[in-house]
Amino acid sequence: MSVIGVVSMKGGVGKTSTTANLAAALATKLGPGRVSVIDLDPQNALHWHFGLDGAQTAGVCRQSLHGDDWSDVALASEFGVACLPYGTFSEPDREAFEMLLADDPDWVGTQLKHAGLGDDAVVLIDTPPGPSVYLKQVFACADLVLIVLLADAGSYATIPAMESWLDEMSTLYPHLVSVYVLNQVDRSEPLNRDVAEMLHRHLGARVAPIGIHCDEAVGEALAFQQPVLIYDPHGQASHDLARLAAWLIDTLNR
């Protein structure tokens, strides 16, 4: 089983879209039934990308509090990806869940182990932006962490915070691989291009060679509750996501 955590220090960088679309791309590459996504973000938005019912109450939050198995809340989508939503919750529920996670840093890892997933399964975990108990959980159980960035000043400014967080984590989990992924790349815009160049120079091989291009199709796909790969297979963003998925499979196999 390979676990990929999708994280960022700053909100609004397209983390949830990236998680969903990447999962769909991985599913087209690996075949259905092998890819699952877990939403650890209280925004509870991931399931929208797969056209799953929002009124559904069950989610990993409540399920954990009741002490039940996570595999019961997994929703099968028509895109070959199983989705575990965060679920609806009341404020005390969320606080209790976060307390639970703070007490046992390996909670998510243990749940994944008991979920009965096969050796060839790939799990993607979406997290809320910035440091949180969710982030810590992901670092504890992930094989690879994708850090989503925009090629703009705001994202660039969060890099030192991310780097110091990574430094801390790398002492705890030395085998963890962290990769920066640029989202909404647009080489025709000077600022976007310059920041991207600077990031590549600054972070070197830690930036994934494939960035996801700026493409309206990503937003439109969410409106249609589909992964972008299905909504617009010929768009550049779909193209990039497919390449990124192939590259990730390569990296994980290495």
Add this chain to the structure above:
Amino acid sequence: MNPRLILSLWRERWGKASGTTRITPYLQGQLNLWGSQLAHATAWSRPGVTAFAWLSCIFLFALMLVVQFSLNGQVVFSVFFVCIALYVRRYAGTLVTLVLIGLSVLASTRYLYWRFTETLGQDLNSDFVLGFCLCAAELYLWLLMALRFLQTVWPLKRAHVPLSGELAGWPTVDVYIPSQGQSHSAIERAATAALALDWPKKKIKTYILDDSPRDDIKELADSIGATYLAYAENPAGKPGNINRALTETTGELIAILDCDRAPDKNFLQMTAGWFMRDLKLGMVQTPYHFLAPAPSKHSRELFDAPDFDGSCAVIRRSMLVEVGGVVLEAVTDQAHTALKLQARGYGNAYIGFAEQEDLGNENLTVRLDQKVRSAPGVFRVDHPFLGQTLRWKQRLASLHAMLQFYYPVPRLIFFTAPLAYLLADGHIIQTSTALLVAYALPHLIHGHIAQARMHGNSRFTVLADIRETALAWYILVSTAMTGARAELGKCKSAFKASKVEKAPPFDWMIAVPYVIILVLNLTGFVAGIARLLSVSTNDYEMAVFYLLWSAYNLMLLAAMLAVAEESRHIRRQTRLQLRMPAMIKLPFGRSVSCVTENFPESVLVLTLPTPVAVEAGLMLNISIFRGYREFAFPAQVVFQQDKVLRVKIEDEAQNDYRALGVAAFSRGEDWPKWLPGRDADHPFPPWLTKAFVAMRVAALDFEMRFGKFARWARFGSWIQIWTKKK
């Protein structure tokens, strides 16, 4: 030449993805160790040892040459040496090449000696005369082979000379782009490539030399910063233009780039160093690559012999002016210029690195045209033994090149020789077939092995055969005509683009001589079969031998006619075009992944995955991807229909776009490697080797399962030897 190579050529021709490259490295083993021990033995320094070794070698060689065996003796003798050659050829090293060459020369000389002394017959009759002609033709081939071996034994590995660090000391360079009616885009490409050359901008000037003033070319020259020199009413063609440009320009070095060539970025830096180091150097010639390189290329590579192919050279101005400019009267202008330079004692150099691309000729007619035009020139104008300052090796190379032009004579003799027997019952080889095979076969096998070893990576035996067949007749006519005329004729000026457009696809008139020979051979073949079937014959074997010979001729001739029939490859672009992944960014935010169809053109054609409706005149951004890197350019839609989109790159981005084009094409050293399987010789087709390995594997299987009793065979070690080769 093997089925797999044909397949890869076919794939290349039709733009299919090629299979994995096949490299057959030579082995390094005990044999190499022994070789180097022998070569570096201390005994060589003692007086007399070398002389003694030479004497004994010559004595042994002579003995093996003249000793007469019975049929069985000859068979054993031949098989022994062929086995040695087959074993040795798998190992690396110059010494092994020398051994193979030695064996080949031995087998061939022995065969020839035997042919002259034993097979000609006693009486002076037509059989004797025809037989003697055949022998003479074989002697000629032997001479050619020996010369080729002599020249190519020790390659001269010449690198480039680094320039001094001080830019101030670098020479000024004029780049000439001579044009004879070439299209705007062809000139644009060449000029762009010239402008991209890595050289201090203050020290390089680009000139477009046109043979008639054209406004659009002038505009082009102005827009990219080149100087446009047009000479109307110029009878002397390209060399005349160059000579007139010489009087108007001032650079110390002159680089002449044809429109159909594009140099690598560092072309000047690689060549100019030689001029700085050697003040007597007049010209540096650099290579370019053909599918079936002419043998003369090898001689150039090895001995600085003057070039016979034309452009891609850098020349020193002062010396060029001294010899009176580029030679006007000859078509292979630069070859004669080079010879003239040499005659004055100025050096020529040939650097063996790749920096040019050349797409060859568009069909046989043009190919013939060029070859035939160069033939008399090389043969006549500068006799290899008249120029006083040529070194003996260069003379040898020139002699070889000159002799090559008589190649058609033996070629035609070989084509017609079997007819003497099949049609007229003449016995031109008076011996038993078995003996003939016992002598001739090792001669052919050794020759093939040695040739494959020396030229295997750049020359395909059968392709070369077909090519030489195709050229034989015309070169003969041309050479004979020039030989007969007292002065060098008014050769056709280098062919113009306009002329090529008018040239018909290969017309059968040109192939008439071959059709005649083919018909004769076919008649002979049928007659031979009739003879085989008739009961009265007693020389059954002889008939089979001549039939096989005739069949080989038929194959070559048929291949030649197939080449003649080859449909014309219309080349609108003089250079390669790249399909590269690209992206267009539409104004309403969508990005579409697509592919370029004609990458370095300024009007770019994109193939879209789905039709996208955009209006002409719309501004959008396109990106071109190279590996993981992306390059964005603003562009304007010119035309859109279905999945085809034409966009014009905006003027302000043109410079970046051109730079990307140059970068994409400047793959320098990759060019010689573009064809899979060109890296080592393959005297045996791979399927044969594979079959052999499969047999061994089967044997091993057998041993593992059934045979402790088969342990003595030790198949395992054999498999290791054969699988190491891959």
